[in-house]
Amino acid sequence: MELRQKIFDFLKDPIYQPEHYLSIADFRALTRERFARFAAAHFFTITDYVDNPRRFLAALECLAWADYSLAILSGVHYTLCGGTITKLGSAAQVAAHVPAMDVGRLRGCFGMTELGHGSDVAGIRTRASYDAATREFVLTTPDDDASKYWIGGAAGTAHICAVFAQLEVAGREEGVHVFLVPLRDEAGRPHPGVRTADCGAKMGLNGVDNGQIWLDDVRVPREAMLSRLATVSPEGRYSSALPDRGARFGATVGGLTMGRVLIAGAAVTASAIGLTVAINYAHARPQFGDTLIGDYLTHQRRLYPALAATYALHFALDRVKALLAAPPTPARAKAIHVASSGLKAAASWARIRCLQDCRECCGGQGFAAANRIGPLLNDMNVDATFEGDNTVLMQQGAAAELALGGVLTRAGAESLRGLVNDLCRRLGEDRGAAARTLCAGFGCPDHLMWAPIARDWTTAFKYPGKA
Numbered sequence: 001m002e003l004r005q006k007i008f009d010f011l012k013d014p015i016y017q018p019e020h021y022l023s024i025a026d027f028r029a030l031t032r033e034r035f036a037r038f039a040a041a042h043f044f045t046i047t048d049y050v051d052n053p054r055r056f057l058a059a060l061e062c063l064a065w066a067d068y069s070l071a072i073l074s075g076v077h078y079t080l081c082g083g084t085i086t087k088l089g090s091a092a093q094v095a096a097h098v099p100a101m102d103v104g105r106l107r108g109c110f111g112m113t114e115l116g117h118g119s120d121v122a123g124i125r126t127r128a129s130y131d132a133a134t135r136e137f138v139l140t141t142p143d144d145d146a147s148k149y150w151i152g153g154a155a156g157t158a159h160i161c162a163v164f165a166q167l168e169v170a171g172r173e174e175g176v177h178v179f180l181v182p183l184r185d186e187a188g189r190p191h192p193g194v195r196t197a198d199c200g201a202k203m204g205l206n207g208v209d210n211g212q213i214w215l216d217d218v219r220v221p222r223e224a225m226l227s228r229l230a231t232v233s234p235e236g237r238y239s240s241a242l243p244d245r246g247a248r249f250g251a252t253v254g255g256l257t258m259g260r261v262l263i264a265g266a267a268v269t270a271s272a273i274g275l276t277v278a279i280n281y282a283h284a285r286p287q288f289g290d291t292l293i294g295d296y297l298t299h300q301r302r303l304y305p306a307l308a309a310t311y312a313l314h315f316a317l318d319r320v321k322a323l324l325a326a327p328p329t330p331a332r333a334k335a336i337h338v339a340s341s342g343l344k345a346a347a348s349w350a351r352i353r354c355l356q357d358c359r360e361c362c363g364g365q366g367f368a369a370a371n372r373i374g375p376l377l378n379d380m381n382v383d384a385t386f387e388g389d390n391t392v393l394m395q396q397g398a399a400a401e402l403a404l405g406g407v408l409t410r411a412g413a414e415s416l417r418g419l420v421n422d423l424c425r426r427l428g429e430d431r432g433a434a435a436r437t438l439c440a441g442f443g444c445p446d447h448l449m450w451a452p453i454a455r456d457w458t459t460a461f462k463y464p465g466k467a
């Protein structure tokens with residue numbers, strides 16, 4: 001509470017007041033300056049990501065109240081890049097980067113997505129080959145399809161990028177690993193072999209410079225591979241604490257969890273802002289005589305369920321934060337992954353509907369940028385897509401939830417998506433037959449024949465206890 005209050009007081013500085021008349025270039029410059037001042041104030045340290053996740057989340061959640069471009073630029077730097085270093089890096093790698101990142105002297109970005117591979121992270125094609133003769137990794141973008149795309153901060157802000165690439169050591173493919181690659185120096189001059197381009201104007205979030213990155217045989221030292229989970233010896237021998245490839249991949253991309261919790265938290269914040277504006281307006285605005293618009297049943301139907309959902313999501317999120325703060329165990333890590341993925345999708349979808357209703361409930365006034373609902377609708381629309389597309393997350397969450405409950409074998413869980421697609425195809429022909437096919441595949445008729453699930457497979461995530 002004390003930390004939040006300090007940050008809210010800090011954000012009263014006029015530089016954090018909304019600006020609606022800026023060009024994209026000026027908005028980016030302002031966002032970078034806002035970020036620089038916030039970082040210099042050093043309210044928390046990136047290692048809180050692991051040591052004190054509640055503090056880490058509390059500090060970053062405050063930024064969404066001020067401006068979402070600032071929240072996202074900071075989220076990419078602290079959570080995605082800094083958090084990945086803290087979680088996957090050795091103590092030496094953390095010590096080498098975190099102090100400068102904490103105060104914004106070194107700015108980071110997060111290079112997972114490629115033009116050709118977004119949701120399918122395991123399919124990325126950026127290569128990192130180990131050269132034992134020079135004890136370096138050589139990072140290569142084989143073609144445009146494998147260029148890193150949409151990378152927040154890559155067009156001009158970031159100095160380094162946490163690049164996800166397929167590791168190859170002595171001719172053997174070892175799967176996706178993370179490498180710290182310099183993009184540009186302090187003066188903004190590109191690192192040799194690095195090319196970047198600007199992703200251009202967006203529907204919202206224009207304070208963030210999203211960029212495309214090509215790596216033309218960029219050489220980085222052996223120490224650039226984050227090495228808490230896996231290492232390559234100077235002679236070129238690969239070893240990992242997690243020999244199972246699936247487990248290793250899960251741990252490598254696991255850094256997205258905290259970002260998903262932040263997105264869900266921002267959705268709750270934005271819904272709270274929109275509802276505060278709309279409900280206050282509803283109780284001040286008469287229409288058709290003295291009747292306040294808030295007294296019309298349709299108005300209540302539009303706003304109050306969203307208010308209840310926002311409270312429910314707030315408390316659900318608090319449960320996930322408590323799990324994050326508890327001592328880590330493998331079972332807890334799985335539960336956090338499933339809950340954060342599902343809540344990110346549920347909260348961001350709920351927020352889109354909620355803000356649209358708030359906008360309409362304020363009539364024409366809802367369209368004025370000054371009331372914040374419209375800008376939030378635009379800036380946050382991408383929440384349904386980044387850090388895991390919502391539909392894909394719901395599918396993964398449902399599969400994992402069924403597997404966690406012991407309903408599915410591992411092989412069954414992996415084929416869930418195929419079965420769901422099969423069901424969707426068949427639904428048009430014969431609903432009952434499709435449900436029976438699915439049940440035969442799962443061997444859990446109680447769960448899947450239960451009426452709400454048989455009607456709509458997407459509800460499977462909401463009713464895990466029914467299995």
Ligand SMILES: Cc1cc2nc3c(=O)[nH]c(=O)nc-3n(C[C@H](O)[C@H](O)[C@H](O)COP(=O)(O)OP(=O)(O)OC[C@H]3O[C@@H](n4cnc5c(N)ncnc54)[C@H](O)[C@@H]3O)c2cc1C
Binds near residue numbers: 112115116152385387
């Ligand atoms: C503004 C912005 C900022 C971003 N910042 C970053 C960043 O900093 N770093 C980074 O690495 N990435 C970033 N991203 C990328 C983002 O994470 C990806 O856009 C996201 O993962 C989705 O990938 P995609 O765009 O390739 O969509 P796709 O994966 O091609 O998905 C397109 C559609 O297909 C559907 N779909 C895909 N697969 C399936 C399936 N198996 N079953 C059913 N439906 C499916 C999806 O639901 C979606 O509707 C950013 C994106 C944006 C727009």
